[in-house]
Amino acid sequence: MDAIRVENLTKRYTHTLAVDDISFTLAPGQTLGLLGGNGAGKTTTISLLLGLLTPTAGRIQVLGHDMARDRFPALQRMNFSSPYIALPARLTVRENLQVYGHLYSVPRLKARIGELAERFNLTALLNRPAGALSAGQKTRVALAKSFINQPELLLLDEPTASLDPDTGDYVRTVLEAYKRETGASILLASHNMAEVERLCDEVLMMKTGRIAGRGAPEALIARYGREDMEQVFLHIARSEEL
Amino acid sequence: MSARRIWGLIYRHLCMYRRSWPRLVEIAYWPTLELLIWGFTSVYITRAHAAPGLVAAGALIGGVLLWEIVLRAQMGVTTGFLEEIWSRNLGHLFVSPLRPAELIGALLAVSAIRTFLGLLPATIIAYLLYYYDVFAPGPIMLFFFANLLIMGWWLALGIVSLLFRYGAGAEALAWTLAFGITPLACVYYPMAALPVWLRPFAHILPASYIFEGLRAALSGQAPHWGQLGLACLLNAGWMLAAIAIFAGEFRRARRQGVLISIGE
Numbered sequence: 395m396d397a398i399r400v401e402n403l404t405k406r407y408t409h410t411l412a413v414d415d416i417s418f419t420l421a422p423g424q425t426l427g428l429l430g431g432n433g434a435g436k437t438t439t440i441s442l443l444l445g446l447l448t449p450t451a452g453r454i455q456v457l458g459h460d461m462a463r464d465r466f467p468a469l470q471r472m473n474f475s476s477p478y479i480a481l482p483a484r485l486t487v488r489e490n491l492q493v494y495g496h497l498y499s500v501p502r503l504k505a506r507i508g509e510l511a512e513r514f515n516l517t518a519l520l521n522r523p524a525g526a527l528s529a530g531q532k533t534r535v536a537l538a539k540s541f542i543n544q545p546e547l548l549l550l551d552e553p554t555a556s557l558d559p560d561t562g563d564y565v566r567t568v569l570e571a572y573k574r575e576t577g578a579s580i581l582l583a584s585h586n587m588a589e590v591e592r593l594c595d596e597v598l599m600m601k602t603g604r605i606a607g608r609g610a611p612e613a614l615i616a617r618y619g620r621e622d623m624e625q626v627f628l629h630i631a632r633s634e635e636l
Numbered sequence: 637m638s639a640r641r642i643w644g645l646i647y648r649h650l651c652m653y654r655r656s657w658p659r660l661v662e663i664a665y666w667p668t669l670e671l672l673i674w675g676f677t678s679v680y681i682t683r684a685h686a687a688p689g690l691v692a693a694g695a696l697i698g699g700v701l702l703w704e705i706v707l708r709a710q711m712g713v714t715t716g717f718l719e720e721i722w723s724r725n726l727g728h729l730f731v732s733p734l735r736p737a738e739l740i741g742a743l744l745a746v747s748a749i750r751t752f753l754g755l756l757p758a759t760i761i762a763y764l765l766y767y768y769d770v771f772a773p774g775p776i777m778l779f780f781f782a783n784l785l786i787m788g789w790w791l792a793l794g795i796v797s798l799l800f801r802y803g804a805g806a807e808a809l810a811w812t813l814a815f816g817i818t819p820l821a822c823v824y825y826p827m828a829a830l831p832v833w834l835r836p837f838a839h840i841l842p843a844s845y846i847f848e849g850l851r852a853a854l855s856g857q858a859p860h861w862g863q864l865g866l867a868c869l870l871n872a873g874w875m876l877a878a879i880a881i882f883a884g885e886f887r888r889a890r891r892q893g894v895l896i897s898i899g900e
Contacts, residue, residue, distance in 0.1 A: 407892070407893070437896075438893070441893065441895075441896055444730075444731045445730075445731070445890075446727070446730055446731060446890065446893070446895045446896055447890060447891075447893050447895075447896075448887075448890045448891050466733050466735060469731060469732060469733045470733040473731075474728075474731045476727070479724055479725070479727035479728055480723060480724040480725060481723075481725060481728065482648060482651075482652060482719075482723040482725050483723055484651070484652045484655045484656055484723075485648065485651045485652060485655070486651075489647075489648075489651045492644075492647065493644050493645070493647055493648040493651075494644070494728070494732065495644075496640050496641060496643055496644025496645075496647060497641050497644045497645070497729075497732040497733065497734050498732060498733060499638065499640055499641065499733075523655070539728070
């Protein structure tokens with residue numbers, strides 16, 4: 395069973411076609427990169443996958459559940475992190491993790507928070523209010539929150555956007571280790587092409603709501619005769635054809 | 637429905653209040669201030685008009701305390717929801733397994749706690765300063781409290797639905813809507829005091845029957861159970877309508893992508 399199966403997905407707002415008849419799958423244990431310029435349809439696609447949006451047409455299955463009709467069993471087994479969505483600033487890091495531990499019905503919550511604090515180097519920050527943390531620390535807390543339920547599927551929107559290179563590398567290592575340990579699937583939206591090359595088994599390039607290119611990073615680099623994913627991205631984003 | 641998920645969201649609000657004394661003070665500030673203003677007014681009325689003034693003064697203080705239940709219950713729910721908008725946390729909540737019904741359940745529980753804490757100082761002050769015992773009419777007061785709490789809740793669900801539709805731009809309604817219907821709720825005067833053309837609006841509000849009942853209880857009259865039953869029926873009807881509107885607006889928000897941009 396695929397972690398994600400999207401068939402002929404379309405999302406139309408009154409005057410905008412945000413996602414235009416796309417289909418793709420994410421196999422278990424794989425990492426799929428979702429790339430594209432601003433307005434390409436990445437955020438809409440992720441929102442559709444999370445059930446925040448209902449599609450105009452098409453079908454989304456996540457971990458075997460239809461997201462239009464039966465999203466809660468899937469939401470219980472997946473998680474999401476984005477530096478653009480905050481956690482309550484007045485609550486401490488520990489309290490935030492406790493709240494989400496309850497929302498995801500996590501067993502042995504105290505021990506789980508201890509594990510996550512260690513994994514994301516948050517032990518010294520557990521009793522600090524989330525609002526008093528630096529941008530990089532907040533991102534690490536958001537990632538810890540996204541690991542709270544040991545998700546089988548992780549949707550990550552620019553997970554290292556505000557991190558310094560050292561911490562960014564640390565987070566990428568954590569993601570690789572988590573995938574290796576649990577066999578989890580990851581959908582990663584990122585503008586960091588080096589990160590995409592390192593983490594992703596396959597990449598989907600979106601442009602004006604459609605899929606403009608797909609394949610393994612090395613295969614895409616070879617197909618377009620470029621040196622790296624950065625150049626592939628620029629080529630697809632700037633080309634007239636879709 | 638999961639009690640643990642509901643508790644998770646209640647715990648989030650309890651942690652927030654524990655760390656924010658201005659929020660805690662705000663809960664009790666207005667009810668206490670209102671009570672002081674109307675309490676001294678009632679003292680003046682009692683001194684000026686002797687026995688008839690005593691009943692009027694009692695109705696005034698009782699009206700202030702009981703109407704605050706509606707206001708605090710409504711604000712408890714809407715402020716709880718707005719806190720999630722202000723902290724940009726809604727995105728995390730709506731991608732968690734938290735069901736909309738559990739979100740409502742948690743907000744109602746937080747509202748009940750806020751209402752209790754908000755009215756406790758005012759109730760004690762009423763007793764100490766004005767010798768007004770809000771429980772004096774007996775167990776019927778619990779019936780009044782429960783109905784007014786429910787009225788505050790359905791009003792709040794209506795406002796949250798408006799927040800789904802119009803985003804944080806509708807925030808002002810959270811502070812003003814319940815105040816706006818005060819004249820029609822007949823808190824301080826009988827329904828007969830309203831102009832004839834306004835009475836139909838009062839007739840569809842449970843609060844107008846509750847306050848008629850309060851005044852009857854303070855005058856030593858037997859409660860008019862038919863009217864109080866009508867208040868319950870109206871509350872049930874309005875609550876069902878509010879839940880249906882909330883569900884409809886939530887579906888619409890998912891269709892239009894509002895859950896992502898509601899705070900903008």
